[in-house]
Amino acid sequence: MRATVKYLAAGEQTPVYHASVGGEAARLDMDGQFETREVEIANARLRAELPTLERNAFTLVQRPTGVEDFYNEALVQSAYTAEVEALIGEVTGARRVSVFDHTRRADTAELRKAHRIREPSAVVHNDYTERSGPQRVREMLPAEEADALLAGRFAIVNVWRPVRNPVLTTPLAICDAASLAARDLVATERRARDRIGEIYLVRFNPAHRWLYFPHLQLDEAVLIKTFDSETDGRARFAVHTAFDDPTSPPGAPPRESIETRAFVFF
Numbered sequence: 001m002r003a004t005v006k007y008l009a010a011g012e013q014t015p016v017y018h019a020s021v022g023g024e025a026a027r028l029d030m031d032g033q034f035e036t037r038e039v040e041i042a043n044a045r046l047r048a049e050l051p052t053l054e055r056n057a058f059t060l061v062q063r064p065t066g067v068e069d070f071y072n073e074a075l076v077q078s079a080y081t082a083e084v085e086a087l088i089g090e091v092t093g094a095r096r097v098s099v100f101d102h103t104r105r106a107d108t109a110e111l112r113k114a115h116r117i118r119e120p121s122a123v124v125h126n127d128y129t130e131r132s133g134p135q136r137v138r139e140m141l142p143a144e145e146a147d148a149l150l151a152g153r154f155a156i157v158n159v160w161r162p163v164r165n166p167v168l169t170t171p172l173a174i175c176d177a178a179s180l181a182a183r184d185l186v187a188t189e190r191r192a193r194d195r196i197g198e199i200y201l202v203r204f205n206p207a208h209r210w211l212y213f214p215h216l217q218l219d220e221a222v223l224i225k226t227f228d229s230e231t232d233g234r235a236r237f238a239v240h241t242a243f244d245d246p247t248s249p250p251g252a253p254p255r256e257s258i259e260t261r262a263f264v265f266f
Contacts, residue, residue, distance in 0.1 A: 001041050003243050005173060005210070006123045008186055008201040009035040017125075017190045017199060034123060037204050041173050041243065044211040051211065053092065053157070057177035057225045057235035063087055064219040070163035070258050071115050076102050084159050084260045091223060092157070094264045096149075100140050101261040104163070107170050107254035120170045120242035120255060124202040126226055127261070128156055128237075129187045132198035133227035137263060139195070155228040155264040158238075160257060161221040168215065168252035170242045174224065175202075176209040177235035184208075185237070202239050214247075226261075 008015065015033050044051055044060070052059050067080045085097040104117040112119060128136065133156055138146045160172060185200040213222060228236040242255075 001043075001245075001247060002038055003041050003173075003246055004036050004038050005041075005241050005243050006034045006036055007204040008124070008188075009033050010203060015186070015188050015201060017188050017201065018192075035204065039208065039210050041210040041212050044213050047211075051174075051176070053223060053225045054234045055178065056174075057228075057238035058174045058240075059091070059223050060213050061087065061091065061221055061223060062219055063221055065161070070104065070256075076258070080258075080260070084262060087159065087221070088157050088223065088262055088264055092155070092264055092266075094155075094266050096265040097262050098141075098265075099260055099262045100136075102258060103261075104256070104258045106256045111254060111256060120172075120257075121240075122170075122242050124175070124239060124241045126185065126200040126202070126237045126239045127158070128227040129185075129198045129200050131187070133229065136197070140263070149263075149265050150229075153228075153230045153266040155230075155266075156226050156261060157264050158224040158226055158259050158261050159221050160224060160259045162216055162218055162256065163258050164218075164256045165253040166215050166217050167255050167257065169245065169248045170255045171212050171214065171216065171245055172222065172257075173210050173212045173241055173243050174222075175239040176211060177225075177237060177239075179205075179207050179209040180237065180239060181205060181207070185239075200237065200239070208239075212243075214245075224259075 067075050081099045084099050088097045105120050106112050184203050184205045188201045190197045190199045224238040
């Protein structure tokens with residue numbers, strides 16, 4: 001399938017990315033600094049081998065959830081947090097998994113306003129950089145504990161899933177980490193209301209291999225590795241973006257999803 005994605009445009013200017021705010025209109029304060037490219041986005045379900053976290057930086061799992069209402073914050077913080085920590089531990093073999101964030105997104109302004117949630121992220125990016133991955137651990141954990149944990153290998157893994165209907169609009173496209181080059185990644189300051197962080201925006205490279213899982217079901221989840229401290233050749237960053245799927249059926253329900261971020265310590 002051919003579809004368009006939004007890359008950082010070539011140039012010398014150092015960009016600044018302003019995060020959207022839940023319930024407010026979607027916006028990108030970087031006019032003229034992006035370029036739209038048409039790319040091939042392949043059906044990852046049809047690959048001879050399923051993508052893996054270690055080789056490609058993402059994978060698909062079938063895992064039903066016991067949470068019926070993902071807009072119930074108490075249920076998400078308790079029951080779903082426990083589910084995600086168990087799932088990531090099972091898939092990665094990590095000795096400790098600690099969820100630190102849940103972000104809900106929806107594909108219409110009405111849903112975003114009603115639930116005070118954010119829009120699908122429509123620019124090619126990775127959530128953390130060489131600097132901001134460890135920084136996030138230090139922000140979330142006591143200093144001595146963070147120092148001890150950062151002495152070993154750690155990763156940040158997102159669990160992304162639909163929350164009300166299968167994903168038929170604005171699905172998630174993920175770039176195979178094996179097709180990324182270091183020069184494609186541009187460290188970019190990310191400014192939010194409560195903190196300043198850093199993400200990677202991405203410049204176009206024709207070598208990029210894009211994949212997605214069409215019609216993601218309610219009992220499925222995509223695991224996305226957005227940081228890995230290990231530099232032995234395994235996949236470290238899962239560059240991704242939402243995109244407009246030209247095959248979406250007319251009248252399809254809008255995408256509603258939750259992405260849960262977790263520290264993964266080995």
